[in-house]
Amino acid sequence: MVTSNTGSRTVIALVQNRAGVLARICGLFRRQGFNIASLAVGRSEQKGLSRMTFVVEGPEEVVRLVAAKLDRLIEVVKVEDISDKEHVYREMVLIKLNADNEKRGEILQLANIFNVKTVDVGVDQMTIETTGDSKDIESLLELLEPYGVIEVMRTGRVAVLKSLE
């Protein structure tokens, strides 16, 4: 089989919201030696069903095989590798960083271009929040680096296909 370049691929699954579903799904990725780069799970618009967004690194053919095997799982209602379709995606990040009174204004100004919200302010630390695609978040983190980032908490990617124009 010809293998194409390894890149990161985004797979969406609609699954029944039951105990053990995640273990079944992750087991199939594990078997192929895939690292799940990110994973987001949450209730969907349909009762009893959750939607998951996976980002995995692996050759397209193998991701396709895993997606087909995922579909075989009884609790998986639908799976789609949306990497080659037009889609939008977002990630969210919480960043705790050093910010005394003096720096705080500066940080907020810098961060404004990234649509940042302040979620918590302490004596000399603060926590901010933003959503965006991975690149936005990387650049924000780079920008904040000099101030002393204490903790970064990122969610996995969530993605949806674009609506028809």
Place this chain on the structure above:
Amino acid sequence: MKKTGAQLLCEGLIHHGGTKIFGIPGGAILPLYGTLSQYPELEHILVRHEQGASHAADGFSRATGKPGICFATSGPGATNLITGMATAMMDSSPMIAITGQVSRPGIGKDSFQEIDITGASLPVTKHNYLVMNASEIPQVVKEAFYIATTGRPGPVLIDIPRDVFMEEVEFDSSYWKEEIEILGYNPPKFANNTQVDKAVKLIEKSNRPVILAGHGVIISHAYDELLKLAESVQIPVVTTLLGISSFPENHVLSLSFPGMHGVAWASLALDQADLVIAIGSRFDDRITGDTSRFATKSKKIHIDIDPAEINKNIEVDVPLIGNVKDVLNQLLPKLKPKTHIDWINHIDKLKSDHPSLKIKKTDDLIGQYVVKSLSDETKGQSVIVTGVGQHQMWAAQHYMYCSQNSWISSGGLGTMGFEVPAALGAKVGCPDKMVWSIAGDGGFQMTLSELATIVENNIKVKFALLNNNHLGMITQWQEMFFDEDYYANAYTANPDFVKLANAYGMKALSVDNNEDVRPAIREANAHDGPFLIDFKIKKEENVFPMIPSGQSVNELVEESIDGN
């Protein structure tokens, strides 16, 4: 009416026809065993090892197409089922395993004999359940049978805590008649019509077509459809190892099986074909060898119920995703009768140029001759169950399978030890058919404790033990691929198998020369009970033809240099 969890389970089994059970009790599952006597419809066969229970259930499933049931207790009982479930999973065999679990309050506390069997069995089951309330049992049983037997069949495990068996709940028996539906689980039936039309075009255009018939034909009972397809368009049929007995081998269009130990003309026909129609087969590496050099001159049509099989190993031109029988019925009315005289003549020439199944004349007793004699003596009408190794390949090659679904062997997992319990299960499933287990002395010793089960229940299985006092297939590989550096391949202290069988109360004979082979087989067939023949075969004997692992038909070895 109030019912216990155990009663609900028993009713569920009866309702779904799962009445033959193979198992061993233990603490966690005892409440279920305590209920069995209330249900005379359920027949429980007490085995000697849970692996035996799982293979017996699998053998039953394969022989009947109905799910065999096995019971095991929590912990070691449950883990002993793993090999059997994996064997069934790899070969798409429906089967239901019921395991006891420690009581709910003990779960997660490393209680005595606690094992996370739903976790451990994830990769070897089609689906599994941990049932935490007795009220869920009816739905779970219903789903389990539905899942095990539909789509691509497979084993389903239901793990039930001890106290859930004993829990009483209100239940209305009319529930059993309700239909179920599982969201997102819709096994395909018919293939896409556009694809069917494309397949028809390819078949019309082809001059050198070959059908590769797999286990899917047997699972979907598409024997007649396959026969019709082959005959009306005059397409020769090769089968996969597990496709053996999907097409009568005494038919002029039958080419036996290709691949690693398949016959040369079948491998060559696949290689030279301009169209391969794979039906319910998954292009296993034992068939394809090097996938980049497999059947490169051909277009490919692939009929399979499992979308995950399409383009998994081999890229195909026309995928027909659906149930084999239904898809063939879609295809057949659209096909015009056709002949391929040149191609069939060509294949006849391949057959005479490469006489793969010719048994050499020798005074030594060899496995090939034993199998051929068994084939003749039973007129190709016996159900054959095998272990894994040389004897399995000789059984596949030299028995002429003339009756439908008469070959039961662990193809995917290659599980030694399958030969004894699976034969037991097959015979329980088909008491009116003759069942011969062709066994190797290695695999036979892995599960021979089930001889006791066989004798105890007078299960009339016959054993042809091809005893070479070696792990024969290992010896062959060490000879051919490891410079004859033999290691851990000989069994130098095998028991006297005749005495052993006798000790279990089974009749047995030993045969060490060609003259006695047929009379012994006749005696075994005439005997109304289980029987074992210990064929003391020559140990230096290899299976040919052979396409070494990962190679192609160009590397096919017809026989060894020393004329072996």
